[in-house]
Amino acid sequence: MLHLFNVSVYSTHIDLFAGDWKAVAAFAAQQGFDGIELLIGVDPLPDLPSGLVCGVHLPYWIRWIEIWRDGPAAAIPADERAFLAGGARDAADMVALQHEWWQRAARLQAQYAVFHVSHVTMAETFTRYYSFSAEEVVSAAIExxxxxxxSFPHGEPPVRLWLENLWWPGLTFTDPDLADRFVAELRFTNxxxxxxxxxxxxxxxxVTDEEVAIDLVLARIAALPSRVRERIEGIHLNLSLSGAYQRAAQAAGLPDRFAALPVAEQFALARDHVAQIDQHRPFTSPRCREIVAATRPRVVVHELLARTRAELEQSLRLQCRALDR
Known part of the structure; x- marks a missing residue:
């Protein structure tokens, strides 16, 4: 079983290491990790030490289904398109972008590349009144x-593709039948x-308590069809106990004059809001080992957030101690 931690190409992460990727590699070795899962962006990749990157997290598309279905005719303001689907104009552009990103992961010799199966608009992150159902998102994602x-030779990705759950409509692992559709309808095997x-x-x-959170995760895993559980090869291991914040934020609704704000400001507000929901805290209860035992993953990614390198080290140590490693 590989143990990785997450790093991104963005300054919020790499600045913890003074922008030095060799320092990231040294930190991984010192802390006993096998490497990193790297979140890439749309820009060219930095010069990375050989063997550091074990997995790649692909750029995340939020609102994209309208572009996939309707292309230039999608009723999306031009200034907002720059924030959506990598700036793609239509379905052909979207396939071309994914093709390039999958190739980037392969060129890094990553063992896998992560794709989020989800759809949400910036306003919907606050209101939770969604424009597409989970079933519609899954159908579009499969397409x-x-x-x-x-678009690849022999119809197979050049790197193993890992499909990740979110709490927005799409793959959530709260609907066993919906998760099973990927097993039934994807036409490639990698x-x-x-x-x-x-x-x-x-x-x-x-959920506001760590023990209850662990119980929830275990129950959701147990409810999945066996052929879905058998395809869980990795875990992004982290704790989020933001229930009170979520309930308060949904009750408050959209920030004042949200629709009138420039798209960049809407995006910044939504990003900060999502960061408060998705806390990326370390597990401290040894019962988190039960999650690993229930899924028997090939890779555990300690996907934690920190403001300083010392805080990252402390969070990783806490979660590793809980796992008894």
Missing amino acids: LLNATAA WAFVLDTGHLINSDPS
Whole structure:
């Protein structure tokens, strides 16, 4: 079993290491990790030490289904498109972008690449009145994934694709039948699931206690069909206990004059709001070992957030101690 921690190409992460990727590699070795899962962006990749990157997290698309379905005719303001689907104009652009990102992961010799199966607008992160159902999101995602896989020789991705759950409509692991659709309808074989524990906990805003959170995750895993559980190859291990914040934020609704704000300001407000929901805290209860035992993953990614390098080290140590490693 590989143990990784997450780093992104963005300054919020790499600045913890003074922008030095060799320092990231040294830190991983000192802390006993096998490497990192790297969140990439749309810009060219930095020069990375050989063997550091074990997994790649692909850029996350929030609102994208309208572009996939309607292309330039989608009723989306031009200035907002820059924030959506990598600036893609239509379905062909979206497939081309995914094709390039999957190739980037392969060029890094990553063992896997993570794709979020989700859809949400910036306003919907606050209101939770969604424009598309989970079923519609899953259907569109299956279309996109199949089309992108078909753009490669022999119809297979060049890197193993891992599908990740979120708490927005899409793959949530709260609907066993919906998760099972990927097993039934994806037309390529080089894929698996990655279970994000924090995202799964966020799907139930009544949870405010770590032990209850662990019980919830275990119950949701047990409810999955066996052929879905067998395809869970990785875990993003982290704790989120934001239920009280979620309930208060939903009651408050949209920030004042949200619709009139420039798109960049809407995006910043939504990003900060989501960061408060998705806490990426370390587990401290040894019962988190039960989650690992229930899924028997090939990779555990300690997906934690920190403001300083010392805080990151402390969080990683806490969670590793809980896992008895």
